[in-house]
Amino acid sequence: MKIAFLASSTPEAQEALDSLTTRYGNVPPQEADVIVALGGDGFMLQTLHGTRNLGKPVYGMNCGTVGFLMNAYSADGLAERLAAAEETVINPLVMRAVTATGEVFEELAINEVSLLRAGPQAARLRISVDGRVRMEELICDGALVSTPAGSTAYNYSAHGPILPVGSDVLALTAMAAFRPRRWRGALLPKTARVRFDVLSPAKRPVMADADSRSVSGVVSVEIQSQPDIRHRLLFDPGHGLEERLIREQFI
Numbered sequence: 001m002k003i004a005f006l007a008s009s010t011p012e013a014q015e016a017l018d019s020l021t022t023r024y025g026n027v028p029p030q031e032a033d034v035i036v037a038l039g040g041d042g043f044m045l046q047t048l049h050g051t052r053n054l055g056k057p058v059y060g061m062n063c064g065t066v067g068f069l070m071n072a073y074s075a076d077g078l079a080e081r082l083a084a085a086e087e088t089v090i091n092p093l094v095m096r097a098v099t100a101t102g103e104v105f106e107e108l109a110i111n112e113v114s115l116l117r118a119g120p121q122a123a124r125l126r127i128s129v130d131g132r133v134r135m136e137e138l139i140c141d142g143a144l145v146s147t148p149a150g151s152t153a154y155n156y157s158a159h160g161p162i163l164p165v166g167s168d169v170l171a172l173t174a175m176a177a178f179r180p181r182r183w184r185g186a187l188l189p190k191t192a193r194v195r196f197d198v199l200s201p202a203k204r205p206v207m208a209d210a211d212s213r214s215v216s217g218v219v220s221v222e223i224q225s226q227p228d229i230r231h232r233l234l235f236d237p238g239h240g241l242e243e244r245l246i247r248e249q250f251i
Contacts, residue, residue: 001079004032004056006047008039013063019075029054034082034234038073040064041153045110045211048231052092052108059085059234068152068244071236085234088165088241090149091190092229095210096222100201109210110231111150113223114175115196116142118207118216122178124199125206129192137199138183141176142206145194145223149241152248160185165242170194170225194223 005026007017016038020026029035029051037047037060044060051058059082060070071081095113097105117123117140125143127135146155148163151171156162160173168190177183188194198206201219208218235241 001082002027002031002033003078003082004029004035006035006037006043008043008046008064010039010063013038013043016061016063016073016075020078023075024078029056032056034059036061036078036082037070038063039070041069042212044069048110048233049108049211052229052231055230055232057085057087057232057234069149069233069241071234071239081236082234084237086237088233088235090147090165090231090233090241091225091227092231093145093147093170093210093223094226095208097208097215097218098220099215099217100219101217105215107210107213107215108226108229109150109213110147111153111211112144112146112155113208113210113221114142114144114154115198115206115208115218115221116175118205121204122176123206124204126197126199127172128195128197129188131193131195134186135180137179138174138177139179140174143172143174143185143196145188146171146173147225148245152245156248161187162245162248163187164245190225192224196221196223 007013035058061073062070092108092110125138151163158175170188173185208215208221
């Protein structure tokens, strides 16, 4: 099995890279049967974005502080672990953000697309789903649309629901909703096209973020799942993403 090792810049990940390369060799990602990412969840997202056109499965080993998308680190028996690993396929979101100057930015997000206030005043957002206005005005610190894979990340911190990986739904969650007061968000079909229009963008500026790729001064943001892009994640048997999502709800 030809393995491509990619590592974050942390000392732990670099030390693991040296150890594993010595034992198993290292080939370029284009030539690999599998890509092994060494780091935390942030580096896993970076790896998935960077290798999405290769169609190769990615197996993460945790050398960081957060590892929900990662397997436990061990230098022993890696070939056997990779052969026994179970595959989970996830689809990213595509964000299309338009700024006040008319610039258009498109980014992909594996976890979530979020809108956040960029000034001292709360954001005012209008929410449409599939071309129909569903909420004329949401006053809040921000709002996000999350995939099932990302539902335990920022979405969960904002008190959004945890979604099973196999579910064909997205979570729309508000952060610190003021009006409607205590609005808890919504569950939407995976096929839904969500649009946020920023009301009073000059007085109440808003930024948009797709997996840490940020756009400032947005006036509208459209979000939709992208089924044509398939990220292949590998997990040790019994420790897959679906099991972790279930377990997280009983902690």
